[in-house]
Amino acid sequence: MPDLGAYSFFVLTSYGITILVLLGLCMLTVSQYQSAKRKLARLNEK
Amino acid sequence: MTTRFWKFANPHHFGKLVAISTPVLWLFSFLLLMTGLLWGFFFTPDDFRQGSTVKIIFVHVPSALMAINCWLMMLVSSIIWMVRRHRISILAAKAAAPVGLSFTLVALISGGLWGQPMWGTFWAWDPRLTSFLILFLHYITYQLTWMYIADKESAANISSLVCLVGSVFALLSRYAINLWNQGLHQGATLSLDQETNIHNAYYIPLVICILGFVLLFITLVLVRTRTEIIYNQIELLEKQGRKHNA
Numbered sequence: 001m002p003d004l005g006a007y008s009f010f011v012l013t014s015y016g017i018t019i020l021v022l023l024g025l026c027m028l029t030v031s032q033y034q035s036a037k038r039k040l041a042r043l044n045e046k
Numbered sequence: 047m048t049t050r051f052w053k054f055a056n057p058h059h060f061g062k063l064v065a066i067s068t069p070v071l072w073l074f075s076f077l078l079l080m081t082g083l084l085w086g087f088f089f090t091p092d093d094f095r096q097g098s099t100v101k102i103i104f105v106h107v108p109s110a111l112m113a114i115n116c117w118l119m120m121l122v123s124s125i126i127w128m129v130r131r132h133r134i135s136i137l138a139a140k141a142a143a144p145v146g147l148s149f150t151l152v153a154l155i156s157g158g159l160w161g162q163p164m165w166g167t168f169w170a171w172d173p174r175l176t177s178f179l180i181l182f183l184h185y186i187t188y189q190l191t192w193m194y195i196a197d198k199e200s201a202a203n204i205s206s207l208v209c210l211v212g213s214v215f216a217l218l219s220r221y222a223i224n225l226w227n228q229g230l231h232q233g234a235t236l237s238l239d240q241e242t243n244i245h246n247a248y249y250i251p252l253v254i255c256i257l258g259f260v261l262l263f264i265t266l267v268l269v270r271t272r273t274e275i276i277y278n279q280i281e282l283l284e285k286q287g288r289k290h291n292a
Contacts, residue, residue, distance in 0.1 A: 002087070002088055002098070003098075004098040004101075005092075005097055005098055006097070006163075007097055007098045007099045007163050008098070010099055010102065010159045010160065010162060010163055011087075011098055011099060011101050011102060011159075013159055014102045014105055014106070014155065014156040014159040014160065015083070015087060015101075015102075015105060017152065017155050017156070018105040018109065018152050018156060019083075021148050021151060021152050022079075022148070022152075022262070024148075025144070025145065025148045025266065026262075026266070029266050029269050029270055029273070030269070032270075032273050033269050033270075033272065033273045033276075036273050036276040036277055036280065037276060039276075039280055040276050040279055040280055040283075043280060043283045043284070043287075044283070046287070
């Protein structure tokens with residue numbers, strides 16, 4: 001872990017928020033895609 | 047070449063493109079982001095003036111860059127919709143909006159977190175910051191247009207207009223620093239037409255981060271557009287089912 005000194009809160013928070021937002025967006029995108037595909041498959045079966 | 051491009055306006059061809067390209071795109075965007083962010087965080091020196099806060103550059107600059115470029119991509123897609131009425135183009139714009147909104151949010155928050163220790167404030171009504179906030183509000187308006195207008199055709203037309211208006215602020219965010227030589231925000235870190243004003247120790251990881259953000263953006267937009275196409279197919283099938291039952 002690098003020594004961030006007095007600014008550790010600012011640096012860590014900005015990295016944390018970025019990673020959280022990007023991960024959330026990726027997970028949401030994949031889950032919406034999977035559920036849409038499943039729903040389409042179910043409808044096609046009918 | 048042009049004909050080959052328009053081939054992807056066909057949902058079937060577009061689906062194929064997404065199926066083939068996304069696994070590779072996911073992998074490369076993940077690898078580039080991991081490399082750039084870890085390099086930037088762990089292996090770059092502190093700046094003599096800004097100390098360790100300089101490390102925020104690796105999340106702030108790529109997200110701000112992509113927030114603006116995402117809006118410009120939405121603008122191109124919206125113009126294609128208005129001129130040629132290609133449904134996939136407007137679905138691509140709709141799919142890109144949440145991605146751009148997220149990048150704008152990251153840029154605003156990381157900018158505030160960088161500004162507090164350097165400027166002594168999280169926020170200032172500086173031309174670039176203000177135009178960026180307005181761009182953020184346009185992203186929200188664009189999202190709301192799709193959420194609250196039931197008729198898809200009207201939503202597509204109105205959201206395209208929102209996109210046209212918002213593009214003024216997207217361009218202002220990009221060029222505000224050149225137009226008004228005042229405010230707290232510094233000049234462009236990277237520029238294609240000028241000499242770079244960043245040391246190599248930061249330049250290489252920053253470029254890797256930017257490439258990672260660009261690839262992630264492309265991947266997310268492709269997958270989300272495919273999802274929008276599937277939603278359209280579902281809606282069509284459900285309509286047919288209702289007609290059949292009646």
